[in-house]
Amino acid sequence: MPPTPILVSWSSGKDSAWALHVLRAQPEAWDVRGIFTTVTPAFDRVSVHGTPRWVLARQARCLELPLYEIEIPYPCTNEMYEAAMRGFLERVRRLPEARTASHFAFGDLFLEDVRAYREDRLAGTGFTPVFPIWGADTPQVARTMVASGLRAVVNAVSPELAPAGIAGRWFDRKLLADLPPEVDPLGENGEFHTCVLDGPMFSSPVPARPGRIVRRPVAADADGDADGRECVYADLVRA
DSSP states (O other): OOOEEEEEEOOSSHHHHHHHHHHHTOTTTEEEEEEEEEEETTTTEETTTOOBHHHHHHHHHHHTOOEEEEEOOSSOOHHHHHHHHHHHHHHHHHOTTTTTOOEEEOOOOSOHHHHHHHHHHHTTTTOEEEOTTTTOOHHHHHHHHHHHTOEEEEEEEOTTTSOGGGTTOBSSHHHHHHSOTTSOTTOTTSSEEEEEEESTTOSSOOSEEEEEEEEEEOOOOTTSOOTTOEEEEEEEEEO
8 A cells, every 4th residue: 555645734843843754754654745834924934933934945945845835914813824724725636746645744742722623624624634743752752852863943932931041042952951840841832932954854954043032022813912922032044
């Protein structure tokens, strides 16, 4: 039986990169056809993570995979987001190189509500969600990532959940040792996000490094309320 064609949801961070790596380690089961992500043209960045679009393009090149961008407006309500995703599903059905992909992979680990949302939105569409690293022990996965040679920069931090000072640091053993015990080592609760620049899933490193640290307001929720929250970002510059 031939391997199942699959597209990987790519946030630009370590969890999606590791999910892709796990799938590629099973070539008899999975045929990764490409990666997809939402981008905000108003900022020319990956949504939520804040990864510059030029870094995203280099990641795809180093992964040797097609990149499918899903543009969303700013601010973006949940209705707008879901409309953009429905449009993407139609694109996948039409694209010759991706149309046979019947499954989508996500790098979620343990947030039941997030998984349920993805499963609900894909129900009846003809596409099946897959969670390659679901239920994995996050401290162990974090250590395995670092040991594998994965190189990532902490490029977004929620200061109410994690120390703002980790923004711009490399995701390495020292960072894991410095994280407070209440912070998940993979930031699965939204404590922080990363941008992957090298690792076993890449053919070569992405030529980028941490740049300036900035604070920006969190985008308003669908009801227009951001509660005055801020996020600390580490910009990425060309190495």
